[in-house]
Amino acid sequence: MSTVRIGFVPGKRDSRAYSDEWAMAMKRRTIEALADVPGLEIVTPDEQLTQAGTVRNDDDARKVIKLFKEKGVDGILIGGMDFSDEISACLVAEGLPGVPVFVFATEESPDLYLPTMGAQTSDSFCGTLSIASGLYRRKIPYRFYGICNPEDPAFVAAVERFVRTCAVVRAFRGAYIGQIGPRPGAFETCSIDEKNLLSSYGIRVIPMETVRLQGAVEALSDDDPDVSAVVSAIKAEANTSEIPAERIAQIAKVEVVVKRWATEKQLVGVGAGFSVPPYVQGRLSDQSIMVGFEVDIMGCLAMLMQYEAALGEETPFLTDWNLKHPMRDDVFLAWHVGNAPPSMAATEIRLDQRGMPHFKLRAGEVTFARLEQYDDEYKMLLAKGTALEEGAPEEARFTWAWVEVDDLAKLYTTIGSNGFVHHASMIYGDQRQALVDACYFLGIEVYEV
Secondary structure: OOOEEEEEEEEOOOOOOOOHHHHHHHHHHHHHHOOOOOOEEEEOOOOOOOHHHOEOOHHHHHHHHHHHHHHOOOEEEEEEOOOOOHHHHHHHHHHOOOOOEEEEEEOOOOOOOOOOOOOOOOOHHHHHHHHHHHHHHOOOOOEEEEEEOOOOHHHHHHHHHHHHHHHHHHHHOOOEEEEEOOOOOOOHHHOOOHHHHHHHHOOEEEEEOHHHHHHHHHHOOOOOHHHHHHHHHHHHHOEOOOOOHHHHHHHHHHHHHHHHHHHHHOOOEEEEOOOOOHHHHHHHHHOOOEEEEOOOHHHHHHHHHHHHHOOOOOOOEEEEEEEEOOOOOOEEEEEEOOOOOHHHEOOOOEEOOOOOEEEEEOOEEEEEEEEEEEOOEEEEEEEEEEEOOOOOHHHOOOEEEEEEOOOHHHHHHHHHHOOOOOEEEEEEOOOHHHHHHHHHHHOOEEEEO
16 A cells, blocks of 8 residues: 655644643644554654644744655645644645645534633634635645544545545656557547646656567566566466467566566556557556556556555556447446456456456446546546446456446546547546545546546
C-alpha cells in the first residue's frame, strides 16, 4: 500500500481566552481518530517546535513550512482547534504551492450550554471560516469539510478520501511515461500533445524505439536470473500447456527489458503496442508499471490516477467500450486483446500458442476513468459499474467481462458528445470521489455519469 504524508496544521488563537490545553486535546483526538486511515502518515509540529504543538503566528508558520518541506508532505490538513489565527494557517498552505489542502472545524464541548463570555469556548465554528476565506482570497484550492468531532466516522472517511486524492495528485504531477514505438497509424484517438503535458503538469514522455527493444531482448540469455524468475512466475500463474517453451522465454525477456528500462528511467507507466505482448502489459501493470495498450498515453495516465486512488491495492485495466449487450440495455462488454492484469482473473489464465492470455474478469464494483486533452484543457470521464459473474469463460476471447451501469445510453452519449474515446481505464472499487477531488486540485474538468 502506498504511504501518503499529510501535514497537519492545528490552528490556534494566540489569546488567553483560548487555552492551550483545549487545543492540545483536540489535536490529540484528531491524530488518534485518524490512526487507522489506510496509507496515512501524519506530520505535525511537536511541543518543542511550537507552543503546544500548534500554529498561532507567522513564526510558527515558517517553522511548520520548513518541517513540511523537509518531510515532503503530499497534502495539508488544516484544523481549527479553536478560534484559530487565520493568517498563519494560510501562510503554511501558501508556502507549499500545489499541495492539496483540506480544512475542517472542531465542535464545542458538549458540556457548553450557552456561549457566554463567562464560559470556555473554542469558537472554531467562527474562526475556521476566516481560514477558508483567506485561502479563497489567495486563490489556493482547498476542500472545506465543515465542523465535526474528530471521531465522527464521516470525517474520518473524508480524510481517507483526501489521502487518496493526494496520492493521485502526487503521482500525476511530474510523471515520467515511457512510449515504445509509434502509436497505431489508424488510431488518431491515441495521439497526444507532449508539449502541453510537459508545460501543464511536468509530465515527460520518454520514447524507446521498437528496434532498440528488440535488440535488448535478443541480447538476453535464457539463463539470465531475471528471465528465469519471470518464466517460473508465468508457469505458476497460467496454464502454459499450449505455448512452446521458447515463446515463454521470449515473453519473459520482453518483460525483463521493459521493467529494467522503467526502473532506470523512473517510469510510472508505458504506452506500448504489440511489441510488448499483451500478457506482459498486464503483468507489468500488476507490478506498478501502468501499461497503456495501443500506445495510449492518456489512457496510461488515467490508469495511473486510478491506481494511486486505490493506494496500489488494485490494478487497472485499459479496456475497450467494446459492444452493447444484444439483449440488455445497460450492459456492455469491457474487453481488450489480453492486456488485463492477471490479478483481475476470475478463471484460469490460459496462454495460447502465441502467448496470448484468455480469461474472464472477476465480478465486483468497478470504476471507469478516461482522461483527454483538447485546446489546452484537460477533462476526465468517470463512471461506476458492476462487472457481472455471468458468461462462461469460453464465451469470448482474450480478457473481458460483461459490465452493467445505471444508464448505458447516457454514458455512451456523454462519451460520444465530449470527445472521449474508445478506451477507458477500469479498476475494482469506487474511487470516484477521490478522483473528482484530484481533478479539482489539478484543474481538470470532470464529467461524471
